[in-house]
Amino acid sequence: MTRTRKWRIGVAIGAALALIGVAAPANAAPHPSTWRPFGISQVSVFHGVPAMPVDVYVNGLRVLNDFQPGTFAGPYLLPSGTYRLAITAADARNDRNPVIGPVTVSFARNTSYTVAAHLTPTGTPTASVFTNDLSVSPSGTGRLVVRHTAAAPAVDVLAGGTPVITGLTNPNEAALVLPAGTVNASVALAGTTAPVIGPAAVPVTAKTDTIVYAWGSASAGTLTVAVQTLRQGRLFDVPWMLHR
Structure with missing residues (x-):
């Protein structure tokens, strides 16, 4: 089983436990750093950096591969909490040399977000988190x-x-x-x-x-x-x- 697949399963198990208010065991979903009863967040990702396919890593694990400019991923449900995000070139073997980040983001319960990789006003790649009303x-x-x-x-x-x-x-x-x-x-x-x-x-x-x-x-x-x-x-x- 790949590390990415394990992360997906861990998130799903942890989220289900969070929904019913049960604390997740340490090995169920080790990557989110905090867990809250009924704490679910909706998260989408937008890639807005021209001419730069990327991979997206969450807590050191690749979750989006060869993500193309101008496209979206999600929305998906995640347990609310704090995550470490890094965005690398699409051919990177790990997240040690990101083109954006790493950044730490916090997702609140019962809230929708879009994480956008994009350019600053002067053209430097960056990431912003928008809250969706x-x-x-x-x-x-x-x-x-x-x-x-x-x-x-x-x-x-x-x-x-x-x-x-x-x-x-x-x-x-x-x-x-x-x-x-x-x-x-x-x-x-x-x-x-x-x-x-x-x-x-x-x-x-x-x-x-x-x-x-x-x-x-x-x-x-x-x-x-x-x-x-x-x-x-x-x-x-x-x-x-x-x-x-």
Whole structure:
């Protein structure tokens, strides 16, 4: 049995025990450093570093292999607690020489997160943890979230040519609750209206978070978007184990 497979099984066993409030034995899931009764977190991963396939390690074990730019993994359920994350080149044999990290992250119980590997405003690879608001929006509406994870200055988000989010900087986000439908959206440098991304038709679905990541590099001409959707109020109906 591979180390990655053992980690998956350990996380699943530990999470099940956490759900029923039983302390996990030391050999059931040794990697999360803390365990809490009923402590479950939902975690997704976004890769937003251009031209750099990577492997993702959790507590020294590889859990994502050859993870491609512009893609997502998850969401998955994990026991809440503290984890050590490291991101390496895709051909690395271990996590001793990461391109990002290692970083220590804490996931709270009954909370949804997206861990994003991306560029800083000046183009250095980094990682940020975003908390996903899965509270249910009013009937007939959805939540549109824009996250700035690109090597670019502050931006404005325009809908139909009109700014609706202004001065958004990396690594921050802004959210709008909108009627279900389609938004003709574009991204421009702050204070301007000429699109650097888009325009594009962005669907807003009722009872859904539509999360748009602006990623890439302005200087390299690789600015683009990736879209993640999460159902509101649905934390636990996703798989337990990460896929390699």
